[in-house]
Amino acid sequence: MGTHVIKMPDIGEGIAQVELVEWLVAVGDSVSEDQALADVMTDKATVQIPSPVSGTVIALAAEPGTVMAVGSELIRLQVEGRGNASEPAPAEAVNAEPAQQAAEPVAEPTPAPVAKPSPAPAQRPLASPAVRQRAMDAGIELASVAGSGPAGRIEHADLDTALSGARPKTPPSDAIEQVAVIGLRRKIAERMQQATRNAAHFSYVEEIDVTALEATRAQLNARHGDTRGHLTLLPLLARALVIALRDFPQLNARYDDQAQIIERYRAVHLGIATQGDQGLLVPVLRHAEAGSLWDNARAIATLADNARQGRAAREALSGSTITLTSLGALGGIVSTPVLNLPEVAIIGVNRIVERPVVVAGQIVVRRMMNLSSSFDHRVVDGMDAARFIQAVRQLLEQPALLLAD
Structure with missing residues (x-):
């Protein structure tokens, strides 16, 4: 078995660098000849880069959003035979060419915090005995009712909302979604x-x-x-x-x-x-x-x-x-x-x-x-x-x- 390094091809029209928009394969995937590996973007359009050989993906050179120079390493495949590279796969992803216009690889967005419902399902819901009796008589699980009182206490009004089938009030959330500007x-x-x-x-x-x-x-x-x-x-x-x-x-x-x-x-x-x-x-x-x-x-x-x-x-x-x-x-x-x-x-x-x-x-x-x-x-x-x-x-x-x- 050998390693085959696929470099960013010359797309033509004098284009010296492109932006990696999306990987269409992942490490461990088997790819066939002419299968699309990645989407890259030039100043004019999005282009798919095909694989010239069949093999198994062993390394991806950059993250989506990276600006890569034509001729830089794009992906490594394990192939039958000797391949075209004798050196081992790099420990780190290959960075884009350090040109003035090149951008650093875009980090994966930090997962947005998820607002926790109150009261938590694992805890006994806060409610007065009267509210508990009402919920029991109506066949409603208090854990499914959002409380609007202090510390998430379930009030009669909250139970009224649940009994009427109306949509309960959604607790305020400070969640922030981070979207990478790429492609x-x-x-x-x-x-x-x-x-x-x-x-x-x-x-x-x-x-x-x-x-x-x-x-x-x-x-x-x-x-x-x-x-x-x-x-x-x-x-x-x-x-x-x-x-x-x-x-x-x-x-x-x-x-x-x-x-x-x-x-x-x-x-x-x-x-x-x-x-x-x-x-x-x-x-x-x-x-x-x-x-x-x-x-x-x-x-x-x-x-x-x-x-x-x-x-x-x-x-x-x-x-x-x-x-x-x-x-x-x-x-x-x-x-x-x-x-x-x-x-x-x-x-x-x-x-x-x-x-x-x-x-x-x-x-x-x-x-x-x-x-x-x-x-x-x-x-x-x-x-x-x-x-x-x-x-x-x-x-x-x-x-x-x-x-x-």
Whole structure:
């Protein structure tokens, strides 16, 4: 028998280090060739590391949350034959490369203290003779009743609660749950901190009358929904952005603040901010300018579903030039979206509400929606941002312009 050392492989794209998110095997497990050993996270996505050989796990090199350099030891297996390592397994886990960005291994969370019920089951419950007689007559075990009196003494009111079937009062607890910030949650935190620290955010909010847009969407779905698929609001918003960006190319851009270069794009690679079970991801609708409403609708649905299910490929989560973010019915009235660096604009969609507005001197009920958008004031002037949003507003309030273009 021999020892086979598996090192952190080169994932490509110039990535020098990754974060160990989760072990998929444990010491003593038998693994087969190509079996997934661990989940690691790059700047773009979570990747599974497969085993190149079959064997038995004898050592894990680090704890989840450790930032590891490419080429560092990941895991040791006992294999048939000589293996690839003659030295014995290390007594301690291998630490991540001591680079400035590397984090120390995350310790296991301290178990939260558990509040003890009063009175304790092993002790005779505190109660007056009258309460004991009442409980005996009703067939209630006093040990199962939470006492609200001094030292946990069971009072008549506590017995009333138990007899009525109401939920007893829960004793106050000082328990604290410690949750390690690792994996996608850590990556989101780092990106949000970087964005708010580096970019000069400013937000611009405009209300939009989407009554005609929603009526048009309903008509299109009634006519083409069975054959082309259902249209949500997002592909219509994407279409409006694509058209408006033709006159405002400085918004469809990325800013390299190290090189002091602004890159303006002819193609619109639209990021769709999507909330999944693990956190926020931004899959990219590539060449949104080239797709039809229904093409983009299908692509957006697929991208969002893959992101929510954790199936998004790395290439689907990078390269956006402008981002659209929406919380749907939970979108609130106003928000201040954080830029998806190095982009210079993010368009936030708030919920649609019916409310009275004045139209041609008359009070009428209209369907209204706010766009809450943020821009990088280092490279985007306030006037340009306002004019861009006004162009989007005109397109959404006159949906025939979206379909005629």
